[in-house]
Amino acid sequence: MIKNILKRILIAIPVLIGVVLIIFIMLRIVPGDPVTTMMGEHVNQAVIDKVSREMGLDQPLYVQFFKYVGNALKGDFGTSYRLNRNVTKIILEAFPNTVKLSVCAAVIAWLIGITAGIVAAINQNRILDRLFMGGALAGVSMPVFMIALVLQYLFAFKLKWFPVSGYDSLIYMVLPAIALGWNSAGSIARMTRSNLVEVMQDDYIRTARAKGLMESGVIIGHALKNAMLPVVTMMALQISSMLSGAVLTESVFGIPGIGRLAVNAIENRDMPLLQGTVIFTTILVIIGNMIADMLYSVLDPRIREGA
């Protein structure tokens, strides 16, 4: 098991280096001088040169890269051009908001998705199944910002049940969390249904029925346990799409999270902040993928023994 974890960490290291390299190169080939962009066109060339030297931008690209990686390993992602503050600090301030939003969204997605998936599987090929699965595919097809805007209009503006936007307490999180969790709920529902339908045809389910268990006991006690394996790993894999969705949700509801930070960084042409935000979120995704792999082997004895 420990060997397995170590192996996965070792595989993740080159991926991580690749991620930093790609982002680093992409942000360096931006047309125009970053210091001029930061300070405006009318600044004296001598001042621009001085600032460039101070920021190490006059050095060759590979030197800049290794310096950046070295600092990043120590947890230092550089200094924001616009805010003139440490990027790591800015990210760590915004991070808890994104985590809160994503956790709430995940809980909503699981509740809706798993329930809908089970109901659809029990009623396989009946009207309820078609209705729920059609709804799930519709859920997957809705743009995150559409759900966000519709929720904002209906429940915040018309019915006044929730605040329109902002970020003070948990009540502010309800609408953004539904908006963000909606798509995932659709995917989880579809996956739960298809796995449950498959598992329900297994021999041990027939045995469970034969020994006189009630149908609910068969599903909850036996089928669900195995059907949920891939669903659990999918949840960890959804960290990536959640973070993409968070960019949009945070934008609509004005939540000061990491997604909002990335959008602001682009608006302000703040390269170090954008670089730090993207690398930080990608590290989260890589960790999420590793957890998904490990969860699968922890939960599935066949893989655990094979590993």
Add this chain to the structure above:
Amino acid sequence: MNTEYTRKEVLSDESQIGEQETWMDQVKKLIRQNKLAAFSAVLIVVIILMAVFAPLVAPYDPYAQVLKDRLLAPGKAHWLGTDELGRDMLSRIIYGARISLTIGLVPTLISMVIGTVLGLIAGYYGGKIDFTIMRFADVMLAFPSLLLAMVVMYTMGGGLVNIFIALSLVNWAGTARIVRAQTLSLKEAEYVEAARSIGVKSWTILMRHILPNCLPSLIVLFTLNIPSAILSESSLSFLGVGAQPPSASWGLAVVRGKKYLFTEPWLSIAPSVAIMIVVMAFNFLGDGLRDVLDPYLKEQ
């Protein structure tokens, strides 16, 4: 009588020979079995026709600003109302279909060609080539796709052509992974070994024997990648890093309408619904195609 007998005989022979269904048979099966997918296919054709013949279908010029008619509610003259510059929303949505469909089709096609070629090479040649390509794919798949596309747009600036490039660069890795996996199993097939043993060149084997067998998966993947490209474009435009004004992009229309959400909600809801309908149609079709065409992807 005799003729009929012969025809029956031929038919039964054909059914024996052709135990493997042709694509056309499978498509017919799809239409019979999955009405929703068939309806979606028709809807997609209608939307494509609407986009192609937009100048004939749209009631107004989508770029014409009539300031005295600004922010009109949906009514007889303007079915979906007008925006803050007095432009007819219905006409803009019809023209916007051109952008969304082009964005859905072109970058998806480019990214799938890149992914297919790299997947074929990785799977067939194996070894270091496989390792290098697949680690590169791992890196691309590690990024949250929207954020990576945002970085590409930051580097190159807004605009539709740059969205083409951004989405083509971002989305190839998933295809590469699937094509590689299929190539790995197909290259062990007897007919590939036979071709290799009589000295057929690798490239010919890949193109003539392996690629055609990957096509069903690729068709399904193509259908399912189109809606995600459309969603990506609208998200990028919504965030202000995609299409730029005065483009009729649906994502851009949503973000412009967002300012008037509480007073003129149709301005942002109408283009959102348009995005949803197109995305949903492609998803339903892709889902249906997967059921009949591709047992491999279904297992994924």
